[in-house]
Amino acid sequence: MIDLDNLTAIGKGTNRTCYAYPQKSDLCIKVTHSNDFSEMIKEIKYYRYLMQRNISWEHISSYHGSIETTKGRGEVFDLIKDFDGEVSKTLSYYLQSDELTKSIINPIPLLKELKEYTLKELVVVKDLNTKNMLYQKVSEHEARLVLIDGVLNNDYLPFTKYIDYFTRKKILRLWNRFENSLPKKYEFNLYFLELLNE
Helix, strand or coil: CECCCCCCCCEECCCEEEEECCCCCCEEEEEECCCCCHHHHHHHHHHHHHHHCCCCCCCECCEEEEEEECCEEEEEEECCECCCCCECEEHHHHCCCHHHHHCCCCHHHHHHHHHHHHHHHCCCECCCCHHHEEEEEEECCEEEEEECCCECCCCCCCHHHHCHHHHHHHHHHHHHHHHHHHHHHCCCCHHHHHHHHC
16 A cells, blocks of 8 residues: 655646645556546546557556555556656646746647547547646647546547547547637737737
């Protein structure tokens, strides 16, 4: 059993808290802190489906199974870090202000790259959100976006999951909704708005 009682969380969402895995610096553990385990169960089922399909994990934090902790059952994932060893921050963090956005590589091509990746690998991201995307600094002049949450296809009809045409349609629909939301969500960030309109 992994002792998490004296560890400081590195991230916290509506249902789960994320901790660095003790003695394993490249992994993290997500533990459900609410009484709602439904999303986690669906998500893990979908991750296992993606693993069976042998997709590329270039833009998703890889899943490594379950483990018992002092805070309950935890799910183990890659801990995404920058080239300097720091834990990568969310894209949302860098979009908080013009100054922070100017400090990173133009995120628009990175978003397009992530979109193309999800279409190529047929990965459905139910909750496309800048809070669920880490901006990973691969080097001083290179970066990529990595999904750490929201990867889920919870359709009840099998053909939307197993027939490529319908999966692509769903992926595009989710991306269109996300892209259309960005100007209003970040209307205070004039620099980011400029990038969006280029």
